[in-house]
Amino acid sequence: MSTPLTPPLSGDPRASSQPQADPNPALAIDPTKGQAIVIEAPPPSMAPGTGVPARIPHIGHAALFVSFAALVLLLSQGILLGIVHPGHAVSLATVSPKLVVASEAIAYIATLIISFFFFPLLWNRPFGTGLQWDFAAARRNAFKLIPIGLVLGFAVQAISSLIPVPKSVPMDDFFRTPSDVWLVTAFGTLLAPMFEEICFRGFLLPAFAIAYDWLSLPRNPAAHEHWKITTGLTTAALVFSGILSSIFFALLHAEQLAHAWAALFVLFCVSLVLTTVRIRTHSVACSTLVHACYNLSVFMTLFIATGGYRHLERMAR
Incomplete structure (x- = not known):
């Protein structure tokens, strides 16, 4: 056309x-x-330019993003371990928490930079537009989103105090010294929420929903033609995708929480809330703001309980 x-x-x-x-x-x-x-007239969904955009990000785009992240993470961990422990075979579980956080930060930043330039070549539109980042929506609704994140965080902490959790979990290793905690606080409130929201709510959520609608599409020419000139997702697809992506979100944190299934179920519910925010606002930036405030509430509680991170022994269960 x-x-x-x-x-x-x-x-x-x-x-x-x-x-x-x-x-x-x-x-x-x-x-x-x-x-x-x-x-x-709207062009077909695969056509570049104005009109009805392509259905993106689809499952192939999500697979590419996750593959980028995994590869860069492995490379960054290998390089940092090689620099700090040259000539020695070292397990990642025995290295400094600062090194682990640094490798993750490098991997997240590198993946986002690669994605920022790579995916627009596939989408024929800017990275933020393809993901529905929409920072303006987050700015307009900040007075509602910030309280949602803080209240959600405090509510989850209250619930977590009532559920069975192992006395020691791998995540505790990141809270041994004040400098470790400050580093994790910065990482957990700034970089990690943005990367996780782009991954789960930016890529995986639409990818799973698009796949669901495609697989449930009637196999006739009229249905295929309608598919080409529209981009709407069905409610069933969004529900399925929200549940599936939230399962993966919880599993991402499983090792940190020693596979405590009660705690993982709570994280699954948190992910559903973030997914709801993303869908209702049509903005990944909005769910990122809620996620960041949720994480911030956890560090605020820890900061107060430990006297400004000076008495970390008070964290003992």
Whole structure:
């Protein structure tokens, strides 16, 4: 399909006041002004440019993003371990928490930078637009989103105090010294929420929903044609995708929590709340803000309980 027509510029000989028959039905002439009126028909979903965009990110895009992240994480961990412990085979479980956090931070930042430049080549639109990042929506709704994140965090902490959790979990290793805790606080409130929301609510949520709708699509020409010129997702697809992506979100934190299934179920519910925010606001930035405030509430409680991270022994269960 050809690119959409645009009105002729002032002074262009095409802008004649004499109406002429136009073989293109998408172009009409306003008899009062002699200007072309553009009636844009939506192009097929695979076409670049204006109109109905492609269904993105789909499952292939999500797989690429996760693969990028895993590869860069392995490379960053290998390089840092090689620098700090040259010539020695060292298990990641025995290294400094600062090294672990540093490798994750490098992997997250590198993956986001690669994605920022790579995916627009596939999508024919900016990275933020393809993901529905929409920072403006987060700014407009901040007065509602920030309290939601804080209240959610404090509520989860209250619930977590009532459920069975192992006396020692791997996550405790990141809270041994004040410098470790400050590093984790910065990482957990700034970088980690943004990366996780882009991954789970930006890529996986739409990818699973698109796949669900495609698999449930009637196998007839009319259904396929409708699929090409629309991008709407069904409620069933969003529910399925929200549940599946939330399961993966909880499993991501399983090792940190020693596979305590009660705690993981709580995280699963937190993910459902974040997914709801993302769907209702059409903005990954909104769910990121809620996620960051949720994490911040945890560190605020820890900061107060330990006297500004000076008495970490008070964390003992």
